[in-house]
Amino acid sequence: MLQMGAVTDRNGAALFITLAYLFSYSLATLYWFSGGRLSGVDGLVMLVGYMFVPLVVSVLLQKLVYGRSLRELEISPRPNRWFLVAWLLPLALAFLTFGISLILPGIQYSPGMEGMLERYKDALTPEQLELMKRQIADSPIHPVWIAVVEGLMAGITINAVAGFGEELGWRGFLLKQLGYMGFWRSSLVIGVVWGFWHAPLIIQGYNYPQHPTSGVFMMTVFTVLLSPVFSCVRLRAKSVVAAAIIHGTLNATYGISIMLIKGGDDLTVGVMGLAGFMALAVINLGLLGYDRKIAKRSVTEYLTE
Numbered sequence: 001m002l003q004m005g006a007v008t009d010r011n012g013a014a015l016f017i018t019l020a021y022l023f024s025y026s027l028a029t030l031y032w033f034s035g036g037r038l039s040g041v042d043g044l045v046m047l048v049g050y051m052f053v054p055l056v057v058s059v060l061l062q063k064l065v066y067g068r069s070l071r072e073l074e075i076s077p078r079p080n081r082w083f084l085v086a087w088l089l090p091l092a093l094a095f096l097t098f099g100i101s102l103i104l105p106g107i108q109y110s111p112g113m114e115g116m117l118e119r120y121k122d123a124l125t126p127e128q129l130e131l132m133k134r135q136i137a138d139s140p141i142h143p144v145w146i147a148v149v150e151g152l153m154a155g156i157t158i159n160a161v162a163g164f165g166e167e168l169g170w171r172g173f174l175l176k177q178l179g180y181m182g183f184w185r186s187s188l189v190i191g192v193v194w195g196f197w198h199a200p201l202i203i204q205g206y207n208y209p210q211h212p213t214s215g216v217f218m219m220t221v222f223t224v225l226l227s228p229v230f231s232c233v234r235l236r237a238k239s240v241v242a243a244a245i246i247h248g249t250l251n252a253t254y255g256i257s258i259m260l261i262k263g264g265d266d267l268t269v270g271v272m273g274l275a276g277f278m279a280l281a282v283i284n285l286g287l288l289g290y291d292r293k294i295a296k297r298s299v300t301e302y303l304t305e
Helices: 006-033 040-051 053-065 081-101 114-119 126-138 143-155 158-177 183-197 214-237 240-258 274-290 299-304
Strands: none
Touching: 006 040, 006 053, 006 158, 006 183, 040 053, 040 158, 053 158, 081 143, 081 214, 081 240, 081 274, 114 126, 114 240, 143 158, 143 240, 158 183, 158 214, 158 240, 183 214, 214 240, 214 274, 240 274
16 A cells, blocks of 8 residues: 655645546537537536546545545544534525625625526526416525525535535645645645536536636636645645535525626626635635634644544
8 A cells, every 4th residue: 555645645635636627528529429418407417527527536545545545534524613604604695696796796685586587598498487477576586595594404405415526626636636735735735626627517518607618717716725725724624524515605605696687797796706806815814814724734733634
């Protein structure tokens, strides 16, 4: 078995990235050329399978290459206050993004959700759109609050399970391999790798349907800004499960950021647009101010204390 060390860590990181990209890109390519598309049930199954590739690669390397226990990747589900942070922070990000969107040119507050209906006009029939309008008007509770409750519930259940598929790889195995680099440098590397890992999905119209090519680079900026937040939660909670919760809740609540606005496109509004980038920059500055020690200690110290 390989012996752990700085050089081996670099080799392990490179091997993980190579295999994760190889398996993921192959899966997406085969699915596309077989006629599969990312809409519908088949597309959902494919996306979930794609999310579990980092988990599969990390387990294979941890067990077969290093011959070490999976417990070293810190998958303990024992909750602490950072689990609560992981659960609620994505919701705060969604509302902060919404607020920032309102100060951008051409963006209007839309309590009747006209902007969201406009985004669905090509995906729904006129009858379905009219039904959605009536449901919004007749609902005794505004749909945004329903989305909040549903998003939070999904974030700690089914979405967290799917998020765990990615997080055991990014914030479990890879973060451990890159621990010698320090918090901010390892977060940057993981953010770049994580972002371009999405490329086969983005160019098929996922997340940035209006700009699939430039969306690849937008997604990478997004993951670079998101990576320190996820790493901080994972390290402070001492559990990859916390990273899975913040990942799952983000996926379940990011749509809230565009429910009450009209105007803009997928490059400017929403959590994965310019407004979201500005919100994440604020959160990263807050993280730096709140937890200055995190930049002074190596990730390895956090993982071994």
